[in-house]
Amino acid sequence: MSRRNTVQKSTILKNLQERCDHPSALDVYHSIKSELPQVSLATVYRNLEDLSQQGKVRKLDTLDDITRFDGNISPHSHVICSHCGAIEDIAPVNSDLMLKEAQKNSLFAIREIEFVFSGLCPNCHISN
Amino acid sequence: MSRRNTVQKSTILKNLQERCDHPSALDVYHSIKSELPQVSLATVYRNLEDLSQQGKVRKLDTLDDITRFDGNISPHSHVICSHCGAIEDIAPVNSDLMLKEAQKNSLFAIREIEFVFSGLCPNCHISN
DNA sequence: TTCATTGCAAAGGGTTTGCAGGGCG
C-alpha cells in the first residue's frame, strides 16, 4: 500500500469527491487530464486501488464488467438502469434483519450484504 | 439467439446442471474436454451466453471480475468468501419489502434486487 | 440444401506490470 502523498493521488481523490457520478478509471483519467496533462492511466488505476484499500473511495460492483468508483463513502446503495447503465445513489437500507435471516442458513460468517438494485431510469422508462 | 440443438450446447447445459459449484466459462470448458476433446473455448462462451439468455442457466455477478454460471435457476442468493472467493448458495430472501422501501426514494422504476452476501467461509473463518 | 453453429486464431477492452527516470520524505 502506498504511503506517499503525490499530486496525482490527491488530484484523483479530489476529482472523485467533487463529482456526483460513478466514474470508471478511464473517466477519472480523462477528467484530470486538463489538470495533469502528463498523468498516465496506470497511475490512475494504481491510486484508485490504493484509495479504495484505504477506504477513502468505494469500488463499485456494477452489472457491466467495468469497475466504477464512488467518492461518497457514506453508507448507501445503488440502482442501475438495466437499459442504459445509468447509476444513481439510493438511500441506505437497513440490512440487519436480512443479515440475521441469511446467517441462519449458512455456514459462512456473513459480514455484509451488497445490494444491487436494478430497473429503468426515468429516461429509459419514458421511452419504453 | 440460437435455435439449433448441438452436442456442444447440450453437453454444456448438462455439465452445468450436474455440478453444484459456480464455474467460470473456462472451468466448464476444462470439465467437458474429456467428453468433447475438440470443443473450443469460444463455443463454451457462446453457448453459456445463449443459455443464460434463454433462462436455462444463471449468470452470476460475483465480486471478482470473472463471470460465473449457475445451473440452478431456482431463486436463491449467494455468499462469497471475502478471503478465498468460495461461493455458496443461500436460501432466497424475501425482497418485496426492501424493494418498496427503495422505490420510495428513487426515480428509477426498480425491477429487481441482487443481493451479494459476503463474509468468511468455514475454512477461512477457522484459520483467521 | 440452407444457414446457424463450430473451431481456430486473432482482435478487443479493461487492467496490471516491468522498467528506468523522477520526486517525496
Place this chain on the structure above:
DNA sequence: CGCCCTGCAAACCCTTTGCAATGAA
C-alpha cells in the same frame, strides 16, 4: 539520498469476433 511513485509501453486475462468448414433441420 533512498526508494516509492510515476509514465510509458508491453503484457495479461477474460471475452468476443471474423472466417471458412461443418452439420442440424
